Structure formats: structure tokens, C-alpha cells
Amino acid sequence: MSVRTRNWYAARGTQAYPVDENATGISDEGASLPHDIIVDCSLNWDPSYGQYAFISSVTVTPKIVSIIISACNSTTTVNGFTPLAVVTTPQPVTAFTHYAVEALQNGVAGFIVFGDVSDTYTGRFSTPAQSLLRPACAYPTHGFSVPTVRKYGLNDGLKGVVQLVGADNIEVVNTQITLNNVETDVIAFRLSAATTVGNPLREYIGPCGSRPESENCVDAGVETINEIVPDEFGNINIIFQDIVVGPYGESCSSNAAGVTIDQELGLADVCPDNDYGRFSGSARCSFNDYDFSSESSSSGSDSESSVGQCTLPVSIDWDYSNAILPDTGFVTKLGGFQNQEYAGSRVYVATDINARNLALKQDCLLPELYGKEISVECSLPNNTFRNAMLVFNYRNVLSGGAHIEYFGLEVDARLGLLSLMRFNGTSLVTDYSVPLSNGVAKDHWYRLKVKVAQQSETVTCLYVDVTGVTNTSWPGVAFTFLTKKYYYGEHRFYGISALRTNARFDNFILKDVNQAGVCTGLGGLFGPIGGETP
Incomplete structure (x- = not known):
């Protein structure tokens, strides 16, 4: 039976490799060098020793295997040569394994891979014409050796023979460790004796406070996560709640590490109403089956008859005298929200810092959203993800597979952007964004606002802005956006959202507005214009 895929080293054992194809492979004694003794090598040296390398001698006995490699300046003749490296190892030799060379000159490094060394062989090679190594396997390298040793950040380095000296409880020793199942000589920095006083990791981490090569000297090393310390094996176990955790896919190797996390969506998330939209056909989801209830908010009704049209204006202030959230009509869809005290009053706060938080006002419906x-108002905490979103035109699409779509106006202090975003059923995409004129302070409040007007039969005009509330001198930004993806019809909701942050919300307002003035003077008083490609 034929072999379709051969081991690379085994294949080299049938060729004159790594010996150059122009070399004869004949020793001074007239014996051919077997192809399978050396199946690969890699060698580098300082060019002052010579431009080429060749095998000077090969010795294989039942007790030992020895190879000597020398440098020269010709591919055929030798006026003089310099021994570069030697490999001497006792039998038995492990085939297809890297054996590091022992340098005979400064700046020489490399390895040799042996094949079948079971047969006795002795050969001497006086010229590179007999045993020249291929340039791909052996070549000189400028600056390969370590010219100096210096402390990080210093310009002057130590040259010549450098002695490393330990201090206090630290010793510097020449020892051996196992790397890839091979005993290797190393210089080890280690404690000279066990200690029970203090934390050695903190004591010997250096004056920078962290690893300087990582350029993170301003921060201390991580010792705990949320005050959780590792166990005796150095592990911190992460427990996922309300999240589906699974392994990597089958295509990953056995060495792959990590998990995939997902969030389950039920029918209540994708089929909340009997909205036919702008297509013909029958609905697959019953409106009466949609549950408006929420564990973190008060529940609305679960029938279409009890969810009437909104009476405008709608104004919601979460500043109540106790921590029990009254029935404001807001239902938590993702993450969590709580009525919390902040700066002497009560506000609505997103609570999940690991995922998206989203709450909708679902106790009434808008017959139409033009002219609204x-x-x-929002306030952003001083953490990594500082954002808040005003959600509108939230609807359930039944065509092309039931899914959710909505628009969102987001202020992101971390990115410094005011963005109009749209959830298309699978991901949240940015339709348009402009940079903020100034930074967002953690102790101030800002107002996100959206005005909706009909531009034409198929185009909707959205005017959006963000302005300062507690700091009225803060330079707000605004823009208009023309879109054909805005849904005009019944059963749309609106709400608030925040991604992985405890954003605070207050003073939610929905009111009528004159459509005639929403998009008048596009590109003028209302800032830049954004729009979709027709």
C-alpha cells in the first residue's frame, strides 16, 4: 500500500539533505555519507568565521554519535577553516528530535536532527566540496550574539564577561530545567530560601510596580479579582449565571482553552405581538401568548385589549421616596434595572456590568411615531464602559424569520461619540456617528433626544442630539439622519439601554412635536447630515 503523507524528517532521510546537492558526500576514506544519519539542521554564526559551513567529521558507534561542523570562505576548497560547533550525544539517540549544538566559537547557535543512527559509520571531510551544508540550513548572521546586557530603560550596557549577582534573598545560578522534554542549561533567578514574610511577587516585582516590558508601570500587578484570591493551584473559578456556557467547536484542537457563552432567547423575546408589518401572510406568533411581566419590574397586562394607546405627553421621574419601583410601565428585557438612590434622589440604574441592559415601556402603544x-436624562459612571442609549422604534418583525429590530441613540464617553445605532435582528450596527465636542464628566447629567418626522413617503428624518443638563455650558452635538429602515406602524415601543455599565437614567419624556420644524434647514442649525445609500 502506498504512503500518501510521509513524515517530513523521514522523507529527508532518503535525500542528500541538509548536505548541499552540489557536494559529493564522499569522505576522505572514500565512503558515502548515509542520507539518514542527519536529516535536518539549523546553524548561525558570526560572518567573521566564514561564509559557508560544512561537516568536518561524522562518528556513529554503538556508544556515541558525534558531529563536527566548520566554517570556510569557499564552497569547494579550503585554505583554512574554523570549527564552529560540535554535537556529541550518547546512544541511544532519539530520531527526529532537535539536539542543540555546543558552540566552539562565540555567537554560534543551532541544532541538529538525527535520523537512523543504528549503523556504525566514521567519515572525515576535508573540503566543503564533499559536505557543504545548504545555505537554507546554515548561514552567517550579523548581530546574532548578545552584544550587551543592560537594565531596561538604560542606554549604557555591560560588555564582555558579565557577572550576574543576586541580592538579599535572591540568587542567580546556572542550572538545568526541562524544556520540551529536553534538559536545558539556563540562568535562573530564584529565592535562595523559602520565606513566610510578605509577598515575594510584590517584593521583587521591581521599582516600576509591574513588568516594564509591558509598558504598564502605572498599575500594580493583579493579585485578586473583586477581592477573590486564587486557590492553592493559582486558579480563580468563574461561575456564569443566566448565561449558556459551552465548549469550543469541534474544529478546535485538543489543546484549545476557553468557553463560548451565549444567552438564551425564548418565544417571548422574538414573538411579542401580532404585528403583521408591511407584508402579507399569517402571523405565527399569538399576541396573547406574549407575557409583559418581568421579575425586576412591575408587570403590565398580557392581553392586547389591556394595552392601549399612549396618552401624550408621557413623563417619568424615578425619584420616589422608597426603593420599591412603582409601576412606570418599564419592563426589563435584558440585564437588570433597579431604582437606586444617587446624589440625594432616586434614579433608574442598569445593574448588569457583564452584558447589555435593556428596558422598554410596554404599558401603552404608539399609533404612529411621526411628529414625536x-x-x-443619563449619567455615566466612571468605569471602563461608559455609555447610555435611548431606544426607540422597537418592534418585532415576523417576515424572514421572527426577530427584533430597533433604533438606539447612544452617547459613549469611552469612544467620545454620539451614535445612531440600529439592531437589525442579529447585531447592533452604527448608522451614523459624530465626535463629542468635550468629555463626559461622571458627576454630571446629560439629555439624549430624538425627534422623528416624515421626510417623504419612504424616507424618515431623525434629528438627534445630546446636551448638558447639570452643566448647561457643556457643548452638545447634534445631527440629522435620513433612513428608509424606520418602521411606521403600530406596536412599537421605546426605552433605555446600557452595555456593561451602571448607567443612570431619569426624566424620561415622550411628547408631540411639530414635524415641520424637525428637519428644516438640514445641515445648518441641526448639524451634519447622515443618510443611507439609496
């Missing part, structure tokens, strides 16, 4: 203004 939606706004909410």
Missing part, C-alpha cells in the same frame, strides 16, 4: 420627541 423622545428624550431621557
